[in-house]
Amino acid sequence: MRNLKYLxxxxxLKLDPGKCTGCTICTLxxxxxxxxxxxxxxxIKDLDACMECGACTLNCQYEAISVDSGVGCAAxxxxxxxxRTDAKCCCVQEIKKRC
Amino acid sequence: MKNKYIINTIKFKxxxxxxISWQLNFSDIFGAVKVRLGIKRDHYRINPxxxxxxxxxxxxxxxxxxxxxxxxxxxxxxxxxxxxWILVLDTKGVNVWCAAGKGTFGTDELNLRIKESDLAGLVxxxxxxxxxxxxTGVAGHLVKKHSGFSVTFGPVRSSDIPDFLKxxxxxxxxMRRVQFPLQDRVVLVPMxxxxxxxxxxxxxxxxxxxxxxxxTGYSFTTAIQRGILSSILLLSAYFSGAVLGPILLPxxxxxxxxxxxxxxxxxxxPVLFLGFLRSFSLLEIISWSxxxxxLSSFLTMNFTGASTYxxxxxxxxxxxxxxxxxxxxxxxxxxxxxxxxxxx
Ligand code: SF4
Ligand code: SF4
Numbered sequence: 132m133r134n135l136k137y138l139x140x141x142x143x144l145k146l147d148p149g150k151c152t153g154c155t156i157c158t159l160x161x162x163x164x165x166x167x168x169x170x171x172x173x174x175i176k177d178l179d180a181c182m183e184c185g186a187c188t189l190n191c192q193y194e195a196i197s198v199d200s201g202v203g204c205a206a207x208x209x210x211x212x213x214x215r216t217d218a219k220c221c222c223v224q225e226i227k228k229r230c
Numbered sequence: 231m232k233n234k235y236i237i238n239t240i241k242f243k244x245x246x247x248x249x250i251s252w253q254l255n256f257s258d259i260f261g262a263v264k265v266r267l268g269i270k271r272d273h274y275r276i277n278p279x280x281x282x283x284x285x286x287x288x289x290x291x292x293x294x295x296x297x298x299x300x301x302x303x304x305x306x307x308x309x310x311x312x313x314x315w316i317l318v319l320d321t322k323g324v325n326v327w328c329a330a331g332k333g334t335f336g337t338d339e340l341n342l343r344i345k346e347s348d349l350a351g352l353v354x355x356x357x358x359x360x361x362x363x364x365x366t367g368v369a370g371h372l373v374k375k376h377s378g379f380s381v382t383f384g385p386v387r388s389s390d391i392p393d394f395l396k397x398x399x400x401x402x403x404x405m406r407r408v409q410f411p412l413q414d415r416v417v418l419v420p421m422x423x424x425x426x427x428x429x430x431x432x433x434x435x436x437x438x439x440x441x442x443x444x445x446t447g448y449s450f451t452t453a454i455q456r457g458i459l460s461s462i463l464l465l466s467a468y469f470s471g472a473v474l475g476p477i478l479l480p481x482x483x484x485x486x487x488x489x490x491x492x493x494x495x496x497x498x499x500p501v502l503f504l505g506f507l508r509s510f511s512l513l514e515i516i517s518w519s520x521x522x523x524x525l526s527s528f529l530t531m532n533f534t535g536a537s538t539y540x541x542x543x544x545x546x547x548x549x550x551x552x553x554x555x556x557x558x559x560x561x562x563x564x565x566x567x568x569x570x571x572x573x574x
Binding site for chain 1: 330386407531538543548
């Protein structure tokens with residue numbers, strides 16, 4: 132089956148090659164194979180596949196990766212906007228930036 | 231009866247460690263079906279702490295899991311024949327991925343459970359196998375720093391664990407990838423249907439009541455006739471948004487779920503008009519052509535939360551773009567439908 136892809140050029144993922152030590156952890160934790168190792172450094176190979184889960188940021192101990200992590204769930208966004216703290220899906224989040 | 235899956239207990243440093251088997255029994259499977267249907271979803275948890283799967287010893291692997299019984303059952307049944315320890319974190323009955331996103335399946339909770347279960351005294355090695363999807367909450371290097379245990383991230387799917395173990399704790403790239411195949415989408419559909427049903431019922435009742443209105447007063451016969459037609463149309467919009475949208479996801483055009491849901495709605499529109507064309511006015515046809523696809527669009531958009539690849543930035547972007555259209559379209563359609571009641 133082909134891989135489903137979400138919206139283009141929207142993920143907030145950034146990688147600082149200066150800080151990367153090439154430990155490869157990010158390639159192991161990412162569930163969407165966003166990273167690839169090139170010349171002993173991690174590079175972002177597939178930005179559009181990033182779902183902003185934050186696993187890479189949390190596990191890169193050299194702080195080379197940043198992402199505005201959150202859960203891509205419309206029901207939670209609606210609940211957040213209505214100021215509720217419960218949502219049908221497992222995630223509840225504060226909405227920092229509106230439209 | 232409770233805790234049928236615990237077959238025995240062993241003592242470790244004065245504490246009881248429950249022993250479990252690989253075999254799922256009838257109540258495990260029946261429970262899983264109920265959860266999928268949204269019945270008693272919040273109570274499907276087990277006690278956190280250490281479990282012995284089979285007859286593990288101090289060299290056995292330690293797997294970390296969530297206290298959501300579905301995750302736990304899936305793990306133990308896939309480990310068939312392997313003796314291991316399972317360390318269950320208190321995720322409040324939420325599965326690994328969601329709990330990791332929330333932080334309950336996290337570094338602190340893991341460190342706490344390692345200490346509480348005296349894991350360092352139990353096993354001779356210093357390695358934990360944590361499901362890869364737990365990486366959103368568990369920082370391997372911080373666990374190592376606080377507990378001395380190093381974290382190896384296992385495969386995404388528990389069914390790949392036997393191969394992962396045979397490979398010398400190495401996951402292949404495919405084992406590391408989250409996908410969203412048909413069967414995964416299908417099991418989520420009942421939940422989608424159950425969640426929105428009470429709203430749908432309210433809308434249907436609303437349409438039944440207003441269906442009797444006309445310029446000559448209120449007629450119950452018309453209310454029933456119109457109401458039945460309206461509920462069939464509303465149900466089909468519901469079906470397209472909550473069933474067709476998720477199931478046909480890869481084949482529907484567009485990347486936004488709202489657009490995919492819109493197209494799912496287009497699929498059901500013509501089917502219905504074939505049957506109803508005769509009794510419908512042009513205004514009514516326009517009204518339902520707005521309501522069905524846009525309601526469907528909204529419903530499929532809500533499937534983003536259950537999907538495995540949508541980002542928050544993306545969801546916000548599509549909502550900013552399409553929610554106003556969905557609202558205006560559905561309300562517009564409803565207004566036309568009301569106007570039609572009075573000009574007949
Ligand atoms: S985890 Fe960080 S340091 Fe390690 S390879 Fe990835 S970016 Fe580089
Ligand atoms: S945020 Fe998640 S999906 Fe995006 S690159 Fe990091 S690990 Fe991969």
